[in-house]
Amino acid sequence: MRFGSGAALAPIALLLGCAAPTLPPAPAPVSSPLPSAEEAYSGAIFVEGALEQGGWLRGRVPPGTARLTLGGARVAFDSEGRFFAGIDRDAPASLRITGSAANRQTISRDLLVARREWQIERVDVPLRGSVPSETFMAIRRPELAAIEAARARRSDSAGWLQTFVWPVKGRISGRFGSQRIYQGVPGSYHSGLDIAPGGSGAPFVAPADGVVVLAAQKPFSLEGNLLIVDHGMGLNSAFLHSSRLAVKQGDRVRQGQTIGYIGATGRASGPHLHWSLKWQDARLDPLLFLPPMP
Ligand SMILES: [Zn+2]
Numbered sequence: 042m043r044f045g046s047g048a049a050l051a052p053i054a055l056l057l058g059c060a061a062p063t064l065p066p067a068p069a070p071v072s073s074p075l076p077s078a079e080e081a082y083s084g085a086i087f088v089e090g091a092l093e094q095g096g097w098l099r100g101r102v103p104p105g106t107a108r109l110t111l112g113g114a115r116v117a118f119d120s121e122g123r124f125f126a127g128i129d130r131d132a133p134a135s136l137r138i139t140g141s142a143a144n145r146q147t148i149s150r151d152l153l154v155a156r157r158e159w160q161i162e163r164v165d166v167p168l169r170g171s172v173p174s175e176t177f178m179a180i181r182r183p184e185l186a187a188i189e190a191a192r193a194r195r196s197d198s199a200g201w202l203q204t205f206v207w208p209v210k211g212r213i214s215g216r217f218g219s220q221r222i223y224q225g226v227p228g229s230y231h232s233g234l235d236i237a238p239g240g241s242g243a244p245f246v247a248p249a250d251g252v253v254v255l256a257a258q259k260p261f262s263l264e265g266n267l268l269i270v271d272h273g274m275g276l277n278s279a280f281l282h283s284s285r286l287a288v289k290q291g292d293r294v295r296q297g298q299t300i301g302y303i304g305a306t307g308r309a310s311g312p313h314l315h316w317s318l319k320w321q322d323a324r325l326d327p328l329l330f331l332p333p334m335p
Pocket of ligand 1: 215233234235
């Protein structure tokens with residue numbers, strides 16, 4: 042199924058669990074005027090991607106669309122009607138996608154979201170450290186503020202349109218979504234993918250084009266030398282625990298470009314790269330953006 046030039050006639054297409062999507066060919070620009078009150082707003086919202094918890098979707102809205110929402114969250118689209126949206130780890134079994142015209146006509150469909158079996162480990166010890174000390178929080182608050190400010194920075198990067206590449210090859214030492222339950226009390230789940238290439242110092246690369254919105258000047262208490270790259274459309278990557286970074290804030294990076302070096306700074310049990318992906322507030326599974334490891 043491909044994007045055609047006649048968006049209003051584009052068929053409804055769904056590709057389930059497609060981990061290595063092909064880039065849709067660039068569609069013709071949407072040049073038709075917005076429909077008037079008398080004209081019908083019609084056509085289909087084209088969607089493809091990994092429609093599962095922690096997954097994502099890309100698609101295209103028909104001409105005349107003024108607003109798009111997914112599960113109530115506003116979704117941006119470009120001048121050609123193309124959009125990206127993420128599906129949170131804990132998303133419900135169905136999400137409604139709705140396009141609205143300026144004249145308030147709407148088109149909707151319900152997208153089925155496949156449920157994941159997360160790696161859950163039940164342990165018979167109490168959850169510790171739930172109340173951080175004031176000394177820790179005095180350091181932590183400005184770090185959290187810096188992360189929040191960085192994630193609010195939006196760039197015009199088109200990295201969201203690309204098929205992602207592995208930032209580094211190595212053993213998968215931690216999976217997205219895994220969680221421990223301490224005597225019935227759930228701890229927070231693992232928010233990223235851990236890759237351990239063996240030892241420190243190996244370079245890692247940008248999995249897609251982007252703009253550096255945060256490059257730590259000194260190690261953060263948990264994340265170490267934190268790097269955040271914005272891929273556009275509300276999608277961003279965070280890379281934790283680097284021994285050092287190869288880029289600075291504001292840099293434009295290309296897919297495959299070295300952006301840092303593996304390390305164990307911050308709270309890390311050994312040298313590895315923790316890579317997390319977020320779209321707006323949704324946490325996504327990096328494995329669903331990648332082809333099998335080469
Ligand atoms: Zn991790």
